[in-house]
Amino acid sequence: MRRKRILQFVFIFLVPLALVFSQCLNSKKPAADPRGEQYAGSAACMKCHSNIAHSFLHTAHYFSTSAASAASIGGSLNSGSNAFVFNDSTKMVVEKKPLGIYQTAYLKGKKVASERIDIVFGGAKAETYLYWKGNKTYQLPLSYFNALHSWTNSPGYTDNQVDYGRLIGMRCFECHSSYIKQLPFTTQSLHQEAAFDKSSLIMGIDCERCHGPGANHVNFHTQFPEQKKARYMVSYQSLSRSQRVDMCAVCHSGNKSKMLQSTFDFVPGDTLDKFKEPDFLHSFVDSAKLDVHGNQTQMLEASKCFINSKMDCATCHNVHVAQRGNMVMYTQRCLSCHNQASHNFCKMAPVLGEAIKTKCIDCHMPAKPSNVIVVQTAGNGDANPYMVRSHHIAIYPEESQRIMAYLKTQKTTPLNVVGK
Numbered sequence: 001m002r003r004k005r006i007l008q009f010v011f012i013f014l015v016p017l018a019l020v021f022s023q024c025l026n027s028k029k030p031a032a033d034p035r036g037e038q039y040a041g042s043a044a045c046m047k048c049h050s051n052i053a054h055s056f057l058h059t060a061h062y063f064s065t066s067a068a069s070a071a072s073i074g075g076s077l078n079s080g081s082n083a084f085v086f087n088d089s090t091k092m093v094v095e096k097k098p099l100g101i102y103q104t105a106y107l108k109g110k111k112v113a114s115e116r117i118d119i120v121f122g123g124a125k126a127e128t129y130l131y132w133k134g135n136k137t138y139q140l141p142l143s144y145f146n147a148l149h150s151w152t153n154s155p156g157y158t159d160n161q162v163d164y165g166r167l168i169g170m171r172c173f174e175c176h177s178s179y180i181k182q183l184p185f186t187t188q189s190l191h192q193e194a195a196f197d198k199s200s201l202i203m204g205i206d207c208e209r210c211h212g213p214g215a216n217h218v219n220f221h222t223q224f225p226e227q228k229k230a231r232y233m234v235s236y237q238s239l240s241r242s243q244r245v246d247m248c249a250v251c252h253s254g255n256k257s258k259m260l261q262s263t264f265d266f267v268p269g270d271t272l273d274k275f276k277e278p279d280f281l282h283s284f285v286d287s288a289k290l291d292v293h294g295n296q297t298q299m300l301e302a303s304k305c306f307i308n309s310k311m312d313c314a315t316c317h318n319v320h321v322a323q324r325g326n327m328v329m330y331t332q333r334c335l336s337c338h339n340q341a342s343h344n345f346c347k348m349a350p351v352l353g354e355a356i357k358t359k360c361i362d363c364h365m366p367a368k369p370s371n372v373i374v375v376q377t378a379g380n381g382d383a384n385p386y387m388v389r390s391h392h393i394a395i396y397p398e399e400s401q402r403i404m405a406y407l408k409t410q411k412t413t414p415l416n417v418v419g420k
Helices: 002-026 042-046 050-056 170-176 207-211 215-223 241-252 278-282 296-301 327-335 349-357 360-364 397-408
Strands: 065-067 083-085 090-097 100-107 110-116 119-122 126-133 136-139 142-145 150-153 166-168 177-182 196-203 367-375 384-389
Touching: 042 050, 042 207, 042 215, 065 196, 083 150, 110 126, 119 170, 170 177, 170 241, 177 207, 241 296, 327 349, 327 360, 349 397, 360 397
Parallel strands: none
Antiparallel strands: 065 119, 083 090, 090 100, 100 110, 119 126, 126 136, 126 142, 136 166, 142 150, 177 196, 367 384
């Protein structure tokens, strides 16, 4: 009788408890998002939005931050192409070693400094590199510019001195990544340096950086898949034009403003007034004094096309698709508004001929040199400008003349009717 009761106890209580315990041990719970429980993580978004998500994997936003590897570093690692000569006695070499890829400085042939590339910033037009030293990040002396097909000194660095000491702070990560946790300052010193939790870094611009926290959205639609109307997610179309522009202006409005709080806290529907000094945002903007690097939204807002229409950034840009360099597509977006039917068509169309289908952007949004980013290539003391397409849509006579001079050397066909 006693044995029977023991067996009953085992099967009724201990066996189920063991099963539950074994499931707990075997289940692999996804790692918590460092931004908090309200975030689901991009993997959860991909389950329902796979086409958009996979398309986004090819965009510059996605590659704004990546872990360093031979695949993510654009510059050559081959002997003879992996060196940068500063002067007769100093050179840098990018070397692949067992523990990673290093930027190594040599003075008169002797190694004097070497740090591993840990983080890659950028990739579409140029790349610069960071290394971890404890819980702080520093920029490395060499960068790579795709247009120059060359290693260069990092922007702002002199061409005659190796420098491993440029600290990279929160503001850089706010535009180049989706999140990193800044650690509390340990002293009250005026020279406090930003330190980070390495494990909290979310590389690239992910879904929730732009769309906001999505855990409630994911949980609801996972439980009720028959519900097709998006719940617990702010619709881009529901926002005002200024709110839509501010979503992009978080990173594309320059870095000169005094920050009031981290833009990692920005969610759709917010305004930048909460994050940056409002005097800068609301003051008169002289587009001629804005640098083409990082000030795209102010330049756009100063354009007649913007002032006299309802356009916003998404009128021309689909951030889910890699569209860089597609001049025909961008020109067609210009011609959707500027056409003969609307009586605002390009006056130069008759002489441009077929070129009107591709030259709107080059003529009215030309690539201009940045005043804040200038680099040198190895063995060349001359400054190489960093060219960025201006977002101040306007008439640039010098660009018109340059294009017309080019067309004179080509055989063009007059185009009588375009843009209908």
